[in-house]
Amino acid sequence: MTFEEIKNDEQQYMMHTYGRFQTALVSGKGAVAKGVDGKEYIDFTSGIGVNSLGYCDDGWVKAVSDQAAAIQHISNLYYSPLQTEVAKKLCELTGFDKVFLCNSGAEANECAIKTARKYSFDKYGQGRQKIITLVNSFHGRTVTTLAATGQDVFHNYFFPFTDGFEFAAANDIDDLKAHIKDDVCAVFVELIQGEGGVMPLDKSYVEAIQTICNEKDILFMVDEVQTGISRTGDFYCYQGYGVKPDVVTSAKGLGGGLPIGACLCSEKLADVMSAGTHGTTFGGNPIACAAAKEVLSRVTTPEFLAEVRAKGEYIRAELEKIGNVKEVRGRGMMIGIVTEKDNAKAVAAQCVENGLLILTAKDLLRLLPPLTITYDEINKGLGILKKVMEA
Numbered sequence: 001m002t003f004e005e006i007k008n009d010e011q012q013y014m015m016h017t018y019g020r021f022q023t024a025l026v027s028g029k030g031a032v033a034k035g036v037d038g039k040e041y042i043d044f045t046s047g048i049g050v051n052s053l054g055y056c057d058d059g060w061v062k063a064v065s066d067q068a069a070a071i072q073h074i075s076n077l078y079y080s081p082l083q084t085e086v087a088k089k090l091c092e093l094t095g096f097d098k099v100f101l102c103n104s105g106a107e108a109n110e111c112a113i114k115t116a117r118k119y120s121f122d123k124y125g126q127g128r129q130k131i132i133t134l135v136n137s138f139h140g141r142t143v144t145t146l147a148a149t150g151q152d153v154f155h156n157y158f159f160p161f162t163d164g165f166e167f168a169a170a171n172d173i174d175d176l177k178a179h180i181k182d183d184v185c186a187v188f189v190e191l192i193q194g195e196g197g198v199m200p201l202d203k204s205y206v207e208a209i210q211t212i213c214n215e216k217d218i219l220f221m222v223d224e225v226q227t228g229i230s231r232t233g234d235f236y237c238y239q240g241y242g243v244k245p246d247v248v249t250s251a252k253g254l255g256g257g258l259p260i261g262a263c264l265c266s267e268k269l270a271d272v273m274s275a276g277t278h279g280t281t282f283g284g285n286p287i288a289c290a291a292a293k294e295v296l297s298r299v300t301t302p303e304f305l306a307e308v309r310a311k312g313e314y315i316r317a318e319l320e321k322i323g324n325v326k327e328v329r330g331r332g333m334m335i336g337i338v339t340e341k342d343n344a345k346a347v348a349a350q351c352v353e354n355g356l357l358i359l360t361a362k363d364l365l366r367l368l369p370p371l372t373i374t375y376d377e378i379n380k381g382l383g384i385l386k387k388v389m390e391a
């Protein structure tokens with residue numbers, strides 16, 4: 001099939017939910033993807049923060065194919081050694097007490113929202129169900145996670161949305177305090193707003209959230225769907241902030257390319273989600289868990305995390321030297337670039353034409369390279385970006 005044939009079929013047979021870049025990708029290795037026409041692309045996207053180990057990493061391919069050949073799915077009616085290994089590893093790496101495995105970021109967040117409401121219901125009865133999220137946040141595409149998302153553009157068409165979310169201005173502790181009334185059971189934030197434009201929260205603000213939540217037995221919940229799995233140079237971003245949330249949600253990079261999400265909770269929440277209160281058919285699928293086990297065994301060593309931080313610093317320093325770059329922000333290998341000419345979308349499209357896959361978020365360019373990208377690949381990608389930015 002040619003690219004034009006694929007594009008025509010996409011137009012004819014798929015719901016038009018995405019504006020796509022003008023290439024069809026069919027294979028890849030490391031941080032290089034190959035188009036259907038044989039053209040190669042340096043990858044600064046890792047499939048929106050998913051392919052932690054790059055394309056078709058040898059260890060990951062072996063783990064996944066061995067598991068596919070052993071047993072592909074068993075349902076959650078039986079015990080699975082892979083599920084328990086992944087859950088145990090996540091708890092050991094974080095100090096959390098229990099894990100629920102699911103298939104996506106939105107599902108992990110649904111579990112967090114249900115956990116918060118049930119914790120409060122069990123302990124205080126009805127009427128304490130409100131969850132405070134932040135203006136400009138993004139928490140997913142289900143009706144409830146859209147409701148949790150603090151951006152008006154997402155609150156359209158699909159009425160009625162799930163009730164019980166209020167939005168506080170990020171980095172404004174007084175605004176948060178104004179929203180905290182007797183009906184609040186949780187505060188739920190991204191530490192670096194990803195889709196919202198790579199906007200980090202201040203350390204003092206995050207510490208203040210923790211303090212208020214602890215005082216009032218309100219759950220402090222962190223959406224690490226994008227920031228987690230070593231993306232920011234810590235295994236989870238909260239660890240770099242030095243706080244201890246009650247709930248953390250994870251997905252994107254966890255499976256290195258297979259769908260798996262996780263909701264982690266602290267000891268006081270261990271028994272909240274009891275038998276019959278939550279479930280999933282696919283969640284914790286053995287192949288997805290084999291993939292996650294491989295990712296977790298690789299991206300969590302101190303040496304690996306130091307490499308992520310070093311590569312992130314290198315990329316940020318090199319970006320500062322490129323024309324049309326107005327501001328660079330982010331942490332580790334989660335990087336946002338504000339352009340002087342306010343032309344991120346055009347730059348991203350031009351980059352693809354020139355052999356570089358790159359993301360946008362709001363009116364920024366956004367980089368989420370595979371964590372294993374080499375300096376050689378980084379330099380090649382930055383070379384293309386420089387050429388496009390300075391054209």
Ligand SMILES: *Cc1c(COP(=O)(O)O)cnc(C)c1O
Pocket residue numbers: 103104105106107109138139140141190194195223224225226251252
């Ligand atoms: C991507 C993302 C989600 C949604 O994840 P899906 O796997 O697409 O459901 C939720 N929260 C954050 C912070 C994200 O970046």
